[in-house]
Amino acid sequence: MKRIYFDHSATTPVDKNVATSVLEYMTDKFGNASSIHSFGREARRAVEESREKVAALIGATPNEIFFTSGGTEGDNLAIKGVAFANRKKGNHIITSAIEHHAVLHTCDYLEKHGFQITYLPVDEYGMIRLEDLKNAVTDKTILISIMFANNEVGTIQPVKEIGAFAKERGIYFHTDAVQAAGNYPIDVKADNIDLLTMSGHKFYAPKGIGALYIRRGVRIESIQHGGAHERNLRAGTENVPGIVGLGLASEIAKNEMNNRVERISKLRDKIISEVSSNIPHTKLNGHPKLRLPGNVNFSFLYLEGESLLLNLDMKGIGASSGSACTSGSLDPSHVLLAMGLTHEVAHGSLRISLGHDNTEEEVDYFLEVLPEIIDRLRAMSPLYGESAELKPANPCSNCHVH
């Protein structure tokens, strides 16, 4: 069976050319970039060239790019690094309720260490309100961390406005751009971004590599201690093959950006319009316009997301859901709940995330099989149709053990 991959927000296949370069730097050009012999110098050169390419993707300068092991490390370094380095200035951080756990759990950690965190709410489209942000600032606020684009519903935040406001108030602005970087145009200077997290495996570079952009002059301290790598900010032997991969993927992303955004958006819009008109009892999650080119997120009422995913998987289609059953916790997606969805509706969500390797045929096949699956699951559902009146005798009380 042909397999179709519609889960690019979870991870992407490594671009063939990128993979070839990574392979070369694992085998022939395997030196440690800190070594002074020719093997080392060859690696060092590659690292610095990659730094330039990554910087170019987001409009930064190379010495503002620091390589990390991925998005989670980048978020931890940005937030903890700024928090501890600026502790004397203040202990208040503003973020949003729909951040990735890499941000939210880092903030939880900081709360235990004396910081105060404000979690901005979002509207029904998953968008923060600038008014809320402005009202939340105190004279102790040292950092605003708002994601560029949401990983579940794709909503793109008003980053430029946040950046301008943060600059005006002299507060650092970090954005988790793990979903956006490489997939959507970003200009850190135009948007006044002070720190920006990116992760390679979300845009056709390998897993285990990422970068943190830190505007020159931002006061930050390291969180991983050891050697003097990355100008003393991030200890650990440089992952040269990963860095080379990230650099090349950044270069490709920059060159292909417009093409890809246009092509992928078209596929996205086709899915959204067909599903909306052909399948009853559905709700589009996320912003109707301001969303990632590849993101589709629907709730299908009366059914549960995991069983939908498994049915799609049996048809060869890989997708994801905000259902509790797939989130690793007992609650459905905190993002969907923050947008005001009920638990029931959140459980029935389906995320399709498209990549540039997807085709119109794949989309058509999906649109063909989806309605049958949904019909079948709804037919099986006690919440759907005439029998939906009955009330459960024993509302599972075990469920909310956390």
Add this chain to the structure above:
Amino acid sequence: MKRIYFDHSATTPVDKNVATSVLEYMTDKFGNASSIHSFGREARRAVEESREKVAALIGATPNEIFFTSGGTEGDNLAIKGVAFANRKKGNHIITSAIEHHAVLHTCDYLEKHGFQITYLPVDEYGMIRLEDLKNAVTDKTILISIMFANNEVGTIQPVKEIGAFAKERGIYFHTDAVQAAGNYPIDVKADNIDLLTMSGHKFYAPKGIGALYIRRGVRIESIQHGGAHERNLRAGTENVPGIVGLGLASEIAKNEMNNRVERISKLRDKIISEVSSNIPHTKLNGHPKLRLPGNVNFSFLYLEGESLLLNLDMKGIGASSGSACTSGSLDPSHVLLAMGLTHEVAHGSLRISLGHDNTEEEVDYFLEVLPEIIDRLRAMSPLYGESAELKPANPCSNCHVH
């Protein structure tokens, strides 16, 4: 010019078969191990199989293996994770003066956060004394962190005795085995090791991947926050290709261990004996017997290490030195100084670290070119020969700016 790589302690080339597997998991089998569709399940299976292979290499069980981004992260996680999780029991940690910076700088950090660190001295061979360890323990001691084998001089510590002592006193024992793992037999159960750090790129797996062994029951907390990966201990999308590479490299290392140790030790011993007998004014650094199979470390009096390395590099040979000029700081290797070498002698050190891919021909070529280079540098040295009596007029006072 044929290039010869004698710097395996800095990093190793990725094994061809390992690289092929890594490539496969970057492209065809690129799924996110947390996804429930077939792409994800395929990745999950590979991750768990690798966990078994890594565990088998060191005599652990798979659920005691946690994947990290490398040795530095492993050391940070082990030491900070145990320190903060056991803070109530005590705040004293014992380590040695010759640890890698990943351990030493992590300890510096903990010192700033209320922990007390004892740095055990070493003897002239770079070996700690068990008596010193025993005397250092207090009722506040929660962790002993002593490296398995030193990265510069190769000395192998009395790990079994340390483990037995730590167990008897109910203190956790962590060992940084970044140099030893995969290159020297290790049995964590026989040696009573509670935590052990390893790094892939030191034994023919890729850079950017490592593992921390944590004996079941050890109380530890996470230092990188985010998703629920690695049983909630290490957040961040699993680096599946890296993990697959680490697993396969572990399997190969286990199968080839005896062969490799024997072959490499022979080459090492040949270099040590030939250099010792043919080049005057040299000093073998490290233990004469209890050293890593691939490690050779000499000090050549009256010359400086970087210029020696550059000359070797011009002959196609990649090696390393503990000279200040190559350490990134103004002082020569803290390891050599801790072993009682003077600055002068430390500056003139050369480390050759052999791998299983080195041949006897390579060794012979090295033995042939080395004496000429040393003669040439010594002939150029104001410290050597009859003119060595003069005293500098202006003992550089800028040097010790730190």
Add this chain to the structure above:
Amino acid sequence: MYTEKVMDHFSNPRNVGDIKDADGVGEVGNAKCGDIMRIYLKVDNNDVITDVKFKTFGCGAAIATSSMVTEMVKGKKLDEALEISNQAVAEALGGLPPAKMHCSNLAADALHEAIKDYITKKGK
């Protein structure tokens, strides 16, 4: 993550549907948790379960356990059916992932509710 048997019951669930004139109906779970299971029973005069159907809103495990339990009870006497536990259902499926043992493994509870309903209705 799921055993072959779970996937078999999930992809070809047995006895899906409702019974219009059921002798007993039981439902457990709630939509907030993401799992609701409803079981319909037909019971003859000898207290033998002659027909059973289910409707389930929930994940793979929820659907598979529902399907499994209907297979296990068909033709059984009520007192035997009451002895079937959630654990037994999971075992019959070759096991469930640990995370699924709690909320999604309630099919036996739904069965027991249906039997209770039958008994109540019968006025015993």
Add this chain to the structure above:
Amino acid sequence: MYTEKVMDHFSNPRNVGDIKDADGVGEVGNAKCGDIMRIYLKVDNNDVITDVKFKTFGCGAAIATSSMVTEMVKGKKLDEALEISNQAVAEALGGLPPAKMHCSNLAADALHEAIKDYITKKGK
């Protein structure tokens, strides 16, 4: 890390050696730091440097700067030679890595010491 010019002077250093009956000898640095440079001068009656040699213990930069400075001063008058700075030597080599600008770039200092030594000896 090093420029081609540095590597050229490092691998083919000019004027290595000593001058037995030197008119001036200057040495700076110390072995603890890892860099010692010694310069030998022959100076004629017109204060022109007619010969210059060096001996250096140190890294690539130390050797290259020593070699470079000897090239720069040969045939120069002493007052011109005194104007050569460490910075000028580094520039003549096309630059040095930042970490090397401090301790390993002392060749001009050694030259100046040698000139001082000559002047002292000459009793001026």
